Amino acid sequence: MTPIGIDDIELATTHHVVRLDDFAEVNGTDPNKFRLGLGQDEFSFPAPDEDIVTMAAAAAAPIIERSGTEGIRTMLFATESGTDQSKAAGMAVHSLLELPSQMRIIEVKEACYSATAALQAAVGIVTRSPGQRVLVIASDVARYELDTAGEPTQGAGAVAMLVSANPRLLEIEPVSGLNSADVDDFWRPNDSTTAIVDGALSVTAYLDSLTGAWNDLQTQDGPGIDEIDRILYHQPFTKMAKKAQVHLAGLTGAVLDTEIVAGAQTASASDPRDTGLAASTLYNRRLGNSYTASLYAGLCSLLDHDSDLAGRRIGLFSYGSGSVGEFFTARVVPGYEQHSHRETVTAALDARVPLSIDEYRALHATELPSAEDVSTPKVTAGPFRFAGVTGRARVYERS
Ligand code: HMG
Numbered sequence: 001m002t003p004i005g006i007d008d009i010e011l012a013t014t015h016h017v018v019r020l021d022d023f024a025e026v027n028g029t030d031p032n033k034f035r036l037g038l039g040q041d042e043f044s045f046p047a048p049d050e051d052i053v054t055m056a057a058a059a060a061a062p063i064i065e066r067s068g069t070e071g072i073r074t075m076l077f078a079t080e081s082g083t084d085q086s087k088a089a090g091m092a093v094h095s096l097l098e099l100p101s102q103m104r105i106i107e108v109k110e111a112c113y114s115a116t117a118a119l120q121a122a123v124g125i126v127t128r129s130p131g132q133r134v135l136v137i138a139s140d141v142a143r144y145e146l147d148t149a150g151e152p153t154q155g156a157g158a159v160a161m162l163v164s165a166n167p168r169l170l171e172i173e174p175v176s177g178l179n180s181a182d183v184d185d186f187w188r189p190n191d192s193t194t195a196i197v198d199g200a201l202s203v204t205a206y207l208d209s210l211t212g213a214w215n216d217l218q219t220q221d222g223p224g225i226d227e228i229d230r231i232l233y234h235q236p237f238t239k240m241a242k243k244a245q246v247h248l249a250g251l252t253g254a255v256l257d258t259e260i261v262a263g264a265q266t267a268s269a270s271d272p273r274d275t276g277l278a279a280s281t282l283y284n285r286r287l288g289n290s291y292t293a294s295l296y297a298g299l300c301s302l303l304d305h306d307s308d309l310a311g312r313r314i315g316l317f318s319y320g321s322g323s324v325g326e327f328f329t330a331r332v333v334p335g336y337e338q339h340s341h342r343e344t345v346t347a348a349l350d351a352r353v354p355l356s357i358d359e360y361r362a363l364h365a366t367e368l369p370s371a372e373d374v375s376t377p378k379v380t381a382g383p384f385r386f387a388g389v390t391g392r393a394r395v396y397e398r399s
Helices: 020-027 031-038 052-067 090-096 114-128 199-219 238-252 282-287 291-305 342-351 357-365
Strands: 004-012 016-019 042-045 072-078 104-108 133-142 155-165 170-180 230-233 313-320 324-332 384-390 393-398
Touching: 004 052, 004 114, 004 291, 004 342, 016 020, 016 357, 020 031, 020 357, 031 238, 042 282, 042 357, 052 090, 052 133, 052 155, 052 384, 052 393, 072 090, 072 114, 090 104, 090 393, 104 114, 114 133, 114 155, 114 170, 114 291, 114 313, 114 324, 133 291, 155 282, 155 291, 170 199, 199 238, 199 313, 199 324, 230 238, 230 291, 282 291, 282 342, 291 313, 291 342
Parallel strands: 042 155, 072 104, 072 133, 230 313
Antiparallel strands: 004 155, 004 170, 016 042, 133 155, 170 324, 313 324, 384 393
């Protein structure tokens, strides 16, 4: 069977960053609550002229520059922070990147899970038409109310992936474990710019979903725990990946690594096996939650920091509140390390401009007037910007 999977991947984020040490100082909280308790150091925050479209276009542009548009007839845009109830955010990306007219473009939604649905749909399209390639984009701005428990887990980011036959990075395997349950753990009503969350319930719903998806994977004759070399989880905050790993170890009886801070482990013969938990959480510690993009930012981090992945099988657990979970597996293609983006991603994270907590709170509270034309100030140093609203339609431009 022709292998199908991820041929290219790129991560983009925002112009600004909020440092959780600053946040802790202003809020009178022990900084270790965030660094150790949540496993987070910083979160990305959009400038007034950035949103899911500008991040998505910034992530997809280098992929298109490298491999052109031939065979790309579909763009699947996964997000839960959509900017319009009707028009797919991908239409603006299509225009900014001057993609061909002969394409179908849609937006997909189910909280943080939908990028995985998009990825599986892309694999289906390429299976039917192996000459085609599909652009899958996950882009989100995670926003909670100020002064809530969710606030330090905000973040923003986009991951763009090119799905093709004979991919250069990851071959996606056909078996998946699935789990759906109607649960109100986290959601965003149409009239709200911030999510509503029952934090404790969301953590148990995530772990219950992991149980259901893992058990289903076994029922479907998927690989057992000893046949999986690395494991990636959706990372709303990186400590959640550790909680998931402990949970999976309990479910399977396997002895797995549970250290999320890289370098903190020293190897010995009796150490648990390294499933990549530390390497896969490095980018998300700095991005915060990027909802649909989070699992795939974890994949970028693993690919960029683990030099021993060739031919190895990765298990990926995708979770979206509401809720849907999927546990699927993929093989890393030898030569993957030639496509590392470690330097560019690290440079982009380092280049973010810190906001003071007062500046961040003021930006968070800013809402665009809904019925007037408005121009946004030029702030972002990224390649694309959200220029404002004209006649109630959002306008984008190259910076
Ligand atoms: P909280 O108020 O920070 O909880 O809320 P906490 O007071 O229990 O503290 C968290 C951890 O910090 C605890 O460790 C404390 O012991 C520790 P744990 O028991 O979890 O191992 N801690 C400290 N550690 C070291 N030094 C200290 C210290 N103080 C405390 N000084 C909560 C946490 C997750 C509820 C909150 O951040 C929240 O509501 N977040 C948003 C919801 C969320 O991320 N849920 C995750 C699962 S649902 C999901 O992943 C889906 C989602 O991405 C959305 C989607 O699908 O679309 C959210």
